Amino acid sequence: MQKQILDSSVSRNRSLTCTASSKGKMSRQKITAWISVGSTYTYLTAMRMKSMLQEYNLQLKFVPISIRKIMKEMNNIPFPPSKKPKVQHMWRDIERRAKYYGIPIPKVPAPYPLKNFDLANQVGVVANTEGWFLDYLETTYSLWFLEGLEAGSDENLSQVFSLLNKDASDVISRATMASTIQIYEYNTELAKSHGVFGVPTFSIGKEIFWGDDRFEDTIRCCTQSDA
Numbered sequence: 001m002q003k004q005i006l007d008s009s010v011s012r013n014r015s016l017t018c019t020a021s022s023k024g025k026m027s028r029q030k031i032t033a034w035i036s037v038g039s040t041y042t043y044l045t046a047m048r049m050k051s052m053l054q055e056y057n058l059q060l061k062f063v064p065i066s067i068r069k070i071m072k073e074m075n076n077i078p079f080p081p082s083k084k085p086k087v088q089h090m091w092r093d094i095e096r097r098a099k100y101y102g103i104p105i106p107k108v109p110a111p112y113p114l115k116n117f118d119l120a121n122q123v124g125v126v127a128n129t130e131g132w133f134l135d136y137l138e139t140t141y142s143l144w145f146l147e148g149l150e151a152g153s154d155e156n157l158s159q160v161f162s163l164l165n166k167d168a169s170d171v172i173s174r175a176t177m178a179s180t181i182q183i184y185e186y187n188t189e190l191a192k193s194h195g196v197f198g199v200p201t202f203s204i205g206k207e208i209f210w211g212d213d214r215f216e217d218t219i220r221c222c223t224q225s226d227a
Helices: 002-012 042-056 067-073 084-101 117-130 133-147 154-163 168-175 178-193 212-226
Strands: 031-035 061-064 201-204 207-210
Touching: 042 084, 042 133, 042 212, 061 117, 061 133, 061 178, 067 178, 117 133, 117 154, 117 168, 117 178, 133 154, 154 168, 201 212, 207 212
Parallel strands: 031 061
Antiparallel strands: 031 201, 201 207
16 A cells, blocks of 8 residues: 555655766665654654665664654644634644555544653653664654543653563663663754754755655655665
């Protein structure tokens, strides 16, 4: 299903190109995924990322960040309660796109915004340093959007750690360490310096692709550059 979507997208957008590096090539290893648990549309990315990476033999560098901090500094609150029609559209749009992608249709509205936003992402920093970030991302979003267990909550995290066979107290202890928070803050500043203003964002060199629906564009750009 994912390959059909991408192949169809490629046929409609063959003119898209990326700025080449100094050697005229950009390898797939240079794709960076800027991710922040708490973004609603990232559910779509979390649930299809593994199959996309396997299908196209891609490698991504994940960077967990605080998109909340970036957006607050931009005075940008994307889905406040005062904008009810926009919020309703967002939830319906996610449902439609989930069906289109062939991934589980979420139970919406999911709990939002996250109460423990930073903790959810600091756990992501720990997971990223140990190589299980993608497992964490998919699992925490599954519990959040399919079971109604808010990401970053005790209920969500306890099930995440159980399903992934991780020591809960150990991970939480390291997630709240000053060194982890420092990495989290550094990642966020790095994202800002690259022009990241929303998530999920994918980048290749100086090329920025914002939004889950731009993941295919990123893949196409990467494969064109490698051709």
